[in-house]
Amino acid sequence: MRMYFCTDIHGSERCWKKFLATPKHYECDTIVIGGDITGKFIVPVIETKRGKYKARFAGIERKASSGAQLDNLLAMIGDAGEYAWLTTPDEFESYAGDQDRIDDLFRTLILKRVERWIDMAEDRLGGTGVRVLISGANDDYFDVDDMLSRSSVIEDPNGTVIDLDGGFQMMGMGYGNITPWACPRDVSEEDLGRRIDEVMAKAVDPGKTIMSLHVPPYASGLDYAPKLDEDLRAVVTSGGPQMVPVGSTATRDAIATYQPMLGLHGHIHESRGVRELAGVPIGNPGSEYSEGILGGLLIDLDERHGLVNTSLVRG
Numbered sequence: 001m002r003m004y005f006c007t008d009i010h011g012s013e014r015c016w017k018k019f020l021a022t023p024k025h026y027e028c029d030t031i032v033i034g035g036d037i038t039g040k041f042i043v044p045v046i047e048t049k050r051g052k053y054k055a056r057f058a059g060i061e062r063k064a065s066s067g068a069q070l071d072n073l074l075a076m077i078g079d080a081g082e083y084a085w086l087t088t089p090d091e092f093e094s095y096a097g098d099q100d101r102i103d104d105l106f107r108t109l110i111l112k113r114v115e116r117w118i119d120m121a122e123d124r125l126g127g128t129g130v131r132v133l134i135s136g137a138n139d140d141y142f143d144v145d146d147m148l149s150r151s152s153v154i155e156d157p158n159g160t161v162i163d164l165d166g167g168f169q170m171m172g173m174g175y176g177n178i179t180p181w182a183c184p185r186d187v188s189e190e191d192l193g194r195r196i197d198e199v200m201a202k203a204v205d206p207g208k209t210i211m212s213l214h215v216p217p218y219a220s221g222l223d224y225a226p227k228l229d230e231d232l233r234a235v236v237t238s239g240g241p242q243m244v245p246v247g248s249t250a251t252r253d254a255i256a257t258y259q260p261m262l263g264l265h266g267h268i269h270e271s272r273g274v275r276e277l278a279g280v281p282i283g284n285p286g287s288e289y290s291e292g293i294l295g296g297l298l299i300d301l302d303e304r305h306g307l308v309n310t311s312l313v314r315g
Contacts, residue, residue: 005212080289222283
């Protein structure tokens with residue numbers, strides 16, 4: 001069997017469309033997103049007068065008229081993983097200082113896109129025999145899990161073990177260690193380790209199991225990110241951002257203890273690569289979602305020989 005694994009597409013419309021095309025492009029029978037499927041920002045697109053709009057996107061003030069110009073602007077925002085919000089000056093001002101309303105709006109925009117994505121997956125991949133595995137991770141609201149669970153095509157490995165062809169299995173864990181941003185699924189290393197143990201207790205044979213742990217192992221080469229100061233700004237030296245390991249010790253311990261067939265990770269967009277930890281191959285396809293670039297791992301499994309190949313791909 002051939003599996004395609006990607007992660008951290010963060011709401012990018014372009015990356016989602018590319019993901020749905022991977023079965024044909026890479027001749028895969030199983031495709032996986034390992035978490036963080038939702039975006040991070042709302043972009044107000046304000047109708048300043050009838051048929052005229054403005055928005056600040058990617059640091060640039062942009063103007064558009066109704067029709068093709070507006071459609072292109074909305075598509076550009078969506079492809080970068082952000083949520084365009086068509087609004088008026090009065091409505092926009094009414095949200096000022098009301099964080100609860102802003103949070104509700106953000107959640108609504110997120111779930112609307114997830115719902116549409118699920119419909120697209122069912123339309124394009126339903127009845128094809130392709131297995132689609134998608135889970136939420138630390139950045140995703142728990143509502144996302146509920147929506148995924150109602151899909152007729154998508155399977156969610158988060159917090160459980162899923163049987164794959166050839167006698168293989170995959171477990172999923174979207175929780176992660178504590179981040180500076182207090183994400184919905186941030187937990188202590190102790191809690192994360194306990195959760196991983198509970199799921200792995202369901203695995204028939206760890207040696208034939210893929211562990212999809214969203215946060216990569218600590219100091220594994222797959223977890224280097226810019227060091228942040230107390231204001232959450234990157235610490236810059238003469239050579240550029242100072243990079244430090246920010247992965248999980250619980251993930252590292254789990255890989256070493258259970259000796260799975262393969263470890264699949266994400267979370268740290270800058271640390272794309274394939275490494276080895278305690279004799280176990282591990283990979284992070286990285287993320288360039290804001291550019292509309294989809295990075296992935298191609299994984300070839302053989303019932304007799306187990307893991308045959310892992311290859312980094314981009315498209």
